[in-house]
Amino acid sequence: MEDQCLQGGQCGRQKSNIFPFFASSVVEAAETEVGVAYLQVKEKPESSPWQNKLSFFILCGYTLCPIENNFPPLPRFIPLKPCFYQDFDEIPDQRRTMCKRLYYLWILNSATLAVNLIGCLAWMCGGGGAANFGMAFLWLILFTPCSYVCWFRPIYKAFKTDSSFNFMAFFFVFMAQVVISIIQTVGIPGWGVCGWLATITFFSTNIGSAVVMLIPTIMFTAVAVLSFIALSKVHNFYRGSGGSLGKAQEEWATGAWKNPHVQQAAQQAAMGAAQGAVQQNQYSAAPTYNYDDPM
Incomplete structure (x- = not known):
């Protein structure tokens, strides 16, 4: 799923809540930075110098993938989807x-x-x-x-x-x-x-x-x-x-x-x-x- 979200340094962006007034060129540059950071961290997750930059973009509202609801966790055979997003790490x-x-x-x-x-x-x-x-x-x-x-x-x-x-x-x-x-x-x-x-x-x-x-x-x-x-x-x-x-x-x-x-x-x-x-x-x-x- 992660590979579908980012290909060739491009970020599958949602609209950022932190940069609502950025010009489109600045936003595209930010997306490229996030994409490069993601690829660098993926190759060397522990020692990559891009780790902090990637964490910064995630903290500031950029999500590499669209956030999907995950609660309540329902079996796949039930034709219903979770109603809420819950993550205690946030x-x-x-x-x-x-x-x-x-x-x-x-x-x-x-x-x-x-x-x-x-x-x-x-x-x-x-x-x-x-x-x-x-x-x-x-x-x-x-x-x-x-x-x-x-x-x-x-x-x-x-x-x-x-x-x-x-x-x-x-x-x-x-x-x-x-x-x-x-x-x-x-x-x-x-x-x-x-x-x-x-x-x-x-x-x-x-x-x-x-x-x-x-x-x-x-x-x-x-x-x-x-x-x-x-x-x-x-x-x-x-x-x-x-x-x-x-x-x-x-x-x-x-x-x-x-x-x-x-x-x-x-x-x-x-x-x-x-x-x-x-x-x-x-x-x-x-x-x-x-x-x-x-x-």
């Missing part, structure tokens, strides 16, 4: 770990809803109503994609572009997610969730089914606790980085939250700030000397 280093943990939390929440469907099946087989199984199926097929779109994508974009508007969107939706997780942990009968209330009361009816129901109950409890911790940590990170409601309102008023050029510039500024902080920590460390060794 998140600044200082935020990447937290972003990955939130992604793992979303996976845990989705797995809990799947296990809850099995628990409600055991509930129904043990003498419970079929309504709980139907509600559990709705929880799974609706809240799995909705949670990804409504709270994980906003926080992914917020960490990527340092967008206050996306941070606020995450806080608004994720607080509702925490409340829902608490309700699922309680387990009100008829809601299609195997929470503590439903599981404990069903032990007097069918012990085997209640034991199966206990597994999603524990998982719902873990999701609720981890969700509250995640919300607290993201809020502390956001306030510590200087974010505020005023910045979110300003982004909304100016439309910067949906402008791809502004988002690209913000992403590069965030990455530059993160790299500068790392370099400052490296060079600001006080040197240590060992005077005990003999000369």
Whole structure:
């Protein structure tokens, strides 16, 4: 695929977000530079002096191939294509770990809803109503994609572009997610969730089914606790980085939250700030000397 993107030093260019005002001749020269850098790196990937130049062009918005959506990863035989592009390498280093943990939390929440469907099946087989199984199926097929779109994508974009508007969107939706997780942990009968209330009361009816129901109950409890911790940590990170409601309102008023050029510039500024902080920590460390060794 890479060979199809670049042939003879020519770059399969998308419109750059960083150089929107360049003359066409300058852009063509830049494309040639990227193509030459790519061919040089391909021949000697480890020792090529063009490596930094190629990285510069990629950082500044030039992509050697058109970016294709890669999430969710679907089998080839399904006549559907991924809806989103997700790559944690485009998140600044200082935020990447937290972003990955939130992604793992979303996976845990989705797995809990799947296990809850099995628990409600055991509930129904043990003498419970079929309504709980139907509600559990709705929880799974609706809240799995909705949670990804409504709270994980906003926080992914917020960490990527340092967008206050996306941070606020995450806080608004994720607080509702925490409340829902608490309700699922309680387990009100008829809601299609195997929470503590439903599981404990069903032990007097069918012990085997209640034991199966206990597994999603524990998982719902873990999701609720981890969700509250995640919300607290993201809020502390956001306030510590200087974010505020005023910045979110300003982004909304100016439309910067949906402008791809502004988002690209913000992403590069965030990455530059993160790299500068790392370099400052490296060079600001006080040197240590060992005077005990003999000369």
